[in-house]
Amino acid sequence: MTGQPLLRVAGVTRRYGTRIGCRDVTFDLWPGEVLGIVGESGSGKTTLLKCLSAQLEPDAGRIVYATRDDGPQDIFALSEPRRRLLARTDWGIVHQHPVEGLRMKVSAGANVGERLMAVGARHYGQIRTSALDWLGRVEIPRDRIDDMPRTFSGGMLQRLQIARNLVSQPRLVFMDEPTGSLDVSVQARLLDLLRGLVADLGLSVVVVTHDLAVARLLAHRLMVMRAGSVVEEGLTDQVLDDPQHPYTQLLVASILHP
Amino acid sequence: MTDTNALVLAGIGKQFTLHVQGGVVLPVLSGIDLAVAPGECVALNGPSGAGKSSLLRLVYGNYRAQAGSIRVGHRGGWVDVATASAQTILELRRHTLGYVSQFLRVIPRVPAIDVVAEPARAVGQSAAEAEHRAERLLSRLRIPERLWSLPPATFSGGEQQRINLARGFVVDFPVLLLDEPTAALDADNRRTVVALIGEAKARGAAVLGIFHDGEVRDAVADRVFAMRPPALAA
Numbered sequence: 393m394t395g396q397p398l399l400r401v402a403g404v405t406r407r408y409g410t411r412i413g414c415r416d417v418t419f420d421l422w423p424g425e426v427l428g429i430v431g432e433s434g435s436g437k438t439t440l441l442k443c444l445s446a447q448l449e450p451d452a453g454r455i456v457y458a459t460r461d462d463g464p465q466d467i468f469a470l471s472e473p474r475r476r477l478l479a480r481t482d483w484g485i486v487h488q489h490p491v492e493g494l495r496m497k498v499s500a501g502a503n504v505g506e507r508l509m510a511v512g513a514r515h516y517g518q519i520r521t522s523a524l525d526w527l528g529r530v531e532i533p534r535d536r537i538d539d540m541p542r543t544f545s546g547g548m549l550q551r552l553q554i555a556r557n558l559v560s561q562p563r564l565v566f567m568d569e570p571t572g573s574l575d576v577s578v579q580a581r582l583l584d585l586l587r588g589l590v591a592d593l594g595l596s597v598v599v600v601t602h603d604l605a606v607a608r609l610l611a612h613r614l615m616v617m618r619a620g621s622v623v624e625e626g627l628t629d630q631v632l633d634d635p636q637h638p639y640t641q642l643l644v645a646s647i648l649h650p
Numbered sequence: 651m652t653d654t655n656a657l658v659l660a661g662i663g664k665q666f667t668l669h670v671q672g673g674v675v676l677p678v679l680s681g682i683d684l685a686v687a688p689g690e691c692v693a694l695n696g697p698s699g700a701g702k703s704s705l706l707r708l709v710y711g712n713y714r715a716q717a718g719s720i721r722v723g724h725r726g727g728w729v730d731v732a733t734a735s736a737q738t739i740l741e742l743r744r745h746t747l748g749y750v751s752q753f754l755r756v757i758p759r760v761p762a763i764d765v766v767a768e769p770a771r772a773v774g775q776s777a778a779e780a781e782h783r784a785e786r787l788l789s790r791l792r793i794p795e796r797l798w799s800l801p802p803a804t805f806s807g808g809e810q811q812r813i814n815l816a817r818g819f820v821v822d823f824p825v826l827l828l829d830e831p832t833a834a835l836d837a838d839n840r841r842t843v844v845a846l847i848g849e850a851k852a853r854g855a856a857v858l859g860i861f862h863d864g865e866v867r868d869a870v871a872d873r874v875f876a877m878r879p880p881a882l883a884a
Contacts, residue, residue, distance in 0.1 A: 422737060580758035587757070609757065613736045627711060627736040634713040638669035645670050 398423050398596045404453035406439050412620040413439035426597040428611030436620040437600040445566040481511050484557030488569040490549035494541050501537040507560045526555040547578035567599040583609050616640045656723045656825050656856035657686040663717030677880040678704050691857035691870050696877035702860045706827045710749045711739040744772050748823030750831050754810040756803045763798040766816040787816035808834040819846050828859035832866050844869045
């Protein structure tokens with residue numbers, strides 16, 4: 393990979409009172425790269441993801457994002473409106489529970505179209521065409537466009553959330569346990585869909601998961617977190633097949649194989 | 651000397667420290683020096699436990715070396731897999747290093763033809779070109795056409811191994827790592843694999859492999875590199 397990192401993260405720390413959320417996290421994310429963050433609940437994965445996606449301000453450290461127009465910018469040095477604009481135009485956030493990322497009171501089509509309007513689209517016909525196209529890409533039947541999300545299954549809701557995030561052509565997508573709330577049979581379909589979309593669109597992704605099989609399928613590189621700190625990082629298959637840190641070895645040894 | 655080689659291993663050392671088992675240290679490899687030239691096939695030979703598969707995994711970057719260097723010729727320069735970044739190793743795997751493991755890691759829902767074509771797409775071939783190459787290999791390896799559109803999860807061991815082989819030969823990799831590529835194959839398919847390896851050598855590929863089948867080894871290997879389990883080594 394060439395050029396400069398899309399995201400440079402240096403010494404990011406976030407505390408909750410005296411308790412550590414995440415501590416001194418440093419890494420670069422390159423264009424087109426999928427970084428997996430693994431670890432048990434409470435290891436600081438989600439806190440870190442919230443800091444990276446500007447939902448939570450770190451107590452220390454810098455998060456520098458390579459903007460399209462103004463080069464690298466410290467996201468917490470930007471004004472609140474600029475940071476919001478950046479999040480809306482350049483980033484996507486896929487939540488574990490689709491209801492957190494969707495508006496349940498408007499139709500599927502509106503959920504997708506709304507994102508386009510937020511980045512300036514005004515032509516109704518074009519917005520509807522894009523929404524239909526994206527429903528197709530995430531394998532939601534096109535005749536469901538006017539249905540309310542509450543009539544969708546869990547797997548469909550998660551795919552709708554992904555369509556809502558990708559329709560505005562973000563460069564960086566944050567995912568928090570994207571398959572975590574789904575049945576295993578539905579997970580495989582979503583994983584395969586995500587792999588294809590990420591590769592086709594050349595997206596950079598930071599994906600948090602406690603599921604090492606999900607990490608192996610999606611991520612190029614892994615960071616293993618424990619008690620708020622990164623204990624090991626490297627090529628995904630290297631971390632999983634030749635884990636060095638005692639905690640990573642314990643994680644890998646604890647996987648159940650059917 | 652190194653200029654004429656495609657792959658140069660020097661002083662490779664590898665051990666596993668099993669923290670979950672009270673910190674037991676398992677020595678696997680030490681002091682391995684080995685070079686493979688373009689067009690040459692070197693067979694790793696030795697009893698099980700000698701570290702043959704581990705050595706291939708080290709070269710592929712799947713295992714981390716504790717000592718030594720693993721230099722691979724890549725786009726006119728050298729990459730040391732032992733110290734390279736994840737990004738560099740991924741690029742090396744995309745363009746230079748082919749690896750056929752014993753077992754296919756199946757991706758849910760992806761049809762066999764796409765599993766095979768994927769490495770060709772990754773080096774920038776068009777979808778049509780990649781699919782054409784994949785079809786040719788699947789035909790040569792006698793995978794019935796009715797299976798091409800199915801995910802290989804339910805295929806037999808021999809069929810999965812041939813899917814893996816097709817994936818490894820769909821790109822003309824300059825360096826090929828083959829871990830018992832014929833273990834589950836019948837005589838006809840073994841002959842096909844021997845032919846594929848011969849063609850790869852003829853176009854200048856450096857091949858490092860493990861071949862338990864003596865006939866296959868004799869047919870493809872220019873040289874045998876003998877390995878011993880660490881306990882037996884002095």
